[in-house]
Amino acid sequence: MTSAAQSVQPKYDNSYLRKKNLTIIAAIAIIVLMGWFASNYSDYDSIYAISSIPFALSWLFTNFMPTADSLQELPEILYQTYSTILAAVASTTLASVLAIVVGVLGSNVVGVSSVVVRMALRVIASVFRNIPIVAWALILLLSFKQGEFTGFLALFLSTFGQLARLFLDTFDEISVGPVEALKTTGASYWHIVFQAAIPLAITQLMSWILYMVETNIRSATLVGMLTGSGIGFIFDLYYKNFRYDTAGLVVLVTIIAVIVIELVSNKVRRSML
């Protein structure tokens, strides 16, 4: 009896950790190999690339340094920055509302009772999430003209996709207890959504929404180059006209705007806790 009990005693087994180490070494080897193949294939010379960094940096600094001349364009730049921020905030807000609706209705905790509808919402969210913003911009350019609305729509659709997926997870993870408690008071479905589900999830929802506002200001710049709107558009314009100093000013203003927005949203986030 005793010997049988001893033989099932768990013992130290070094093969588990050794296997893990081997996996890591193999992964590193594969990455190095792939890098080597890729650079051969594309004629990429890493020695040359690294040695040219100092030169590239100094070229950037001398040419993109804003000059007194470029300051004349500042009002226009500020106006375009303002409209870009507005587009980012408006598209994120609208997308958030729609994403919350999808997140609630598709949730396993507070969703609609029909499994088919819940699955359909999940599929829609997944499809939208996997279409990158640049693809949206290019698709929309086919049916709409260049302009602010096209940029706004691209931002809206891509934000909706990302947030819908995240909010489905968020509303799946709220605790069942309080939702059940409101059910037992005789509360109706929408009472439970607004008085339990959303208060239970709000900190997380706000955190994601603020994060999307921040990323969307950056994305709006990029999308603007394609759709011909906002700060991305004027950057493109100055750049193609060789007015690098003014383009540099645009970059500077964008960076400052992004930092300010980040500071503001951090403050909001902290006050929400």
Next chain:
Amino acid sequence: MNKELLFEVKDLSKSYTADKKALDSVSFTANTGELITIIGSSGAGKSTLLRCINRLIEPSSGSIKFKGKEVTSLNRSELKDYRTNVGMIFQGYNLIYRLSAIENVLHGRLGYKNVIAGALGLYSEEEKQRAFELLDEVGLSEFAYRRADRLSGGQKQRVGIARALNQDPAMMLCDEPIASLDPKSSEAVMKQLREIVDTKGITCIVNLHQVKTAIDFSDKIIGLRHGKKVFEGLPSELTLDTIKFIYEGTKDEATEVSAMEQIGDSHLKAGASND
């Protein structure tokens, strides 16, 4: 207080899986202004019984009658009205922790409100005052505007009681309301429930782990074992042998039986003084 029949369960069964009955043909009745406790080891089917009563779980078979009306066949909106009449409090309190104590208590009114007013949390001045009075009643008026997550366990449970009372219920279901509380808070919560039953005539059905508490506070005790009712009677009728049988072969056996052995037969007096 005039006691009359409020509630009747007949041959109630529930199977989660085909091979096992979590609840097996349980029948009992409850009068107005009665505190009934349901004892049994964990897994005996106490929660299942309570949750079938307000149809958080659909029973597999049997009948539930509330004020003479069959509960198992209620439609959606009738079920909502019925639930408004039956409050519930939980072991884990189940409050919305972001919200203040008074906002949680106001949730008790949702069953009376239309969709818009309820969703937006628009309550009348009267409702707000009543919520405050209820918090005062459970001794929490000074914490009315404090966030629920900053209250102690005992305080959270009393907010839960105030929320249920705000429904103006005829009956309250309490699923192990003191299982997460220290002895002092447990005593306070049980006294609160006893007072609600005696002064408001609300019927309370309370799931309990501890036999001792059941004997001290209830008008009637029901013992469950493997989903079957194995005892129903006054606290004074509960013998050591019955307790042994209810808990036999379960992991709660040692604690409950030895606790009752220590107290001995003195509980007969405690039970008698309750009438």
